Amino acid sequence: EADIYQTPRYLVIGTGKKITLECSQTMGHDKMYWYQQDPGMELHLIHYSYGVNSTEKGDLSSESTVSRIRTEHFPLTLESARPSHTSQYLCASSEYNDQPQHFGDGTRLSIL
């Protein structure tokens, strides 16, 4: 069973605030991913990392940024939240290229 944790699970916050969504995994996986998922819609990749100090943008354009200073930690930051950022954010990790991704339970973000 995958051990990947996301905090907070739910966040309601006002426009203009700086937000950091936390993602940690205890499996030592090199690869980590952030997805955005709106209700009833498919997951869209917004950021990924192949290892420490590696970050790349995904298919879906996002105003968020990520960092990967430690293998186990892959936080996502929004410098100035807007209502358009309201969504569910899912973090995932995988071991090798031919291994499946394992997901956390997500952060449901609501910007007022």
Add this chain to the structure above:
Amino acid sequence: QKEVEQDPGPLSVPEGAIVSLNCTYSNSAFQYFMWYRQYSRKGPELLMYTYSSGNKEDGRFTAQVDKSSKYISLFIRDSQPSDSATYLCAMKGNNAGNMLTFGGGTRLMVKP
């Protein structure tokens, strides 16, 4: 046109029924195929992971891949109310750097 198409449902079946969930895709480079189950307010949970064409069985779940038709299926035997969830198909190619392309998910409801 989306790369991966999945009927959004909802699909409602009585307890004990055999359920068939399907995805079609257009990218012939896809080699790895996954099915995830996602309960409300939770992250996707990996159910089945297959490589190339063929069948794979795990308990009540059977995954089928037909690459010639670009069609994958997940069968659930003796469906239970606890199977009620959204089922996501996902797939990737050999050179995709482990990035996945998801279907939009099918919502399944199993009624007691």
